[in-house]
Amino acid sequence: MTRTASRPAPPADFYRAQGYCAEESVGYLMKRIVASIVCQADRRLEEYDLTSAQWGPLVRLQNAGDSTVAELARWLQLDAGSTTRLLDRLEKKGLCKRVRSTEDRRVVNVELTPAGRTAAAKVPAVLADVMNAHLAGFSKREWQALKEYLRRMLAAGDALRQPGGGPDGGPDDERAGSGATGGGAAARGAAAARIAAHHAAGRAAAEQRATARAARPTGARSAVAQAAATTGRRPPPPASD
Numbered sequence: 001m002t003r004t005a006s007r008p009a010p011p012a013d014f015y016r017a018q019g020y021c022a023e024e025s026v027g028y029l030m031k032r033i034v035a036s037i038v039c040q041a042d043r044r045l046e047e048y049d050l051t052s053a054q055w056g057p058l059v060r061l062q063n064a065g066d067s068t069v070a071e072l073a074r075w076l077q078l079d080a081g082s083t084t085r086l087l088d089r090l091e092k093k094g095l096c097k098r099v100r101s102t103e104d105r106r107v108v109n110v111e112l113t114p115a116g117r118t119a120a121a122k123v124p125a126v127l128a129d130v131m132n133a134h135l136a137g138f139s140k141r142e143w144q145a146l147k148e149y150l151r152r153m154l155a156a157g158d159a160l161r162q163p164g165g166g167p168d169g170g171p172d173d174e175r176a177g178s179g180a181t182g183g184g185a186a187a188r189g190a191a192a193a194r195i196a197a198h199h200a201a202g203r204a205a206a207e208q209r210a211t212a213r214a215a216r217p218t219g220a221r222s223a224v225a226q227a228a229a230t231t232g233r234r235p236p237p238p239a240s241d
Contacts, residue, residue: 008159026153037130044126048119054090055123061096061112062120069098069108095119 015025022028038052045055060075061067067075073083087110090096095116101107112120135143 009156033134037134040130040133041126044130045123048122049093050119050123053086054093054095055120057086057090057110058095058112058116058120059123061110062117066109066111068101069110072110090116 041055042052045051050058057072057076060072069080069083069087072087073080076083076086078086087096087098091098093115094113096110096112099109099111101109138146
């Protein structure tokens, strides 16, 4: 008997452009729920001097064991610079340490310190209390059904990132190239942010150079001009934006 590959379910038609209301969006509701959970967890963990950005990697290291910096960055969905700054803060608090691999010197592992393991051990109880508080009034069956619905949405989102998994049957990269929302759009947004930051840094550096030249004593500027005349080289032009 020949098996046929299962086809993904067609998109739902619950939302329409006409009359679309963000407050009725499942994504909007999930975002508000996550924000509330993080806020309440941060309040509870404030006494341990931990924030959501910090207790997340601690719990990850506690559950998964030592990880490389690259693995932790992928799990946190952060770039290398942001991960480095986060680890700097955790190391300053004495909660983790970076150790270069003895097998491959290019690899840096992240390990919890005894203080880090003690801090990470406090997080699960807090998260369990916060989650239960947000599920007040739910039955166990409703809780299990909710998790199953969310897993189905997650699976549908994963399928959209696969080649040919888009609503129009085309690869996700092609849809992103046409301006649709997806991984490609997120990547373009991140790239645009990096470019904007690069330009902003360049403008700030130019302003600093211009300020330094303006603050230079008149005698010093004359000496620069005289040296330029002697050597035949033109003095550098003033910085501009």
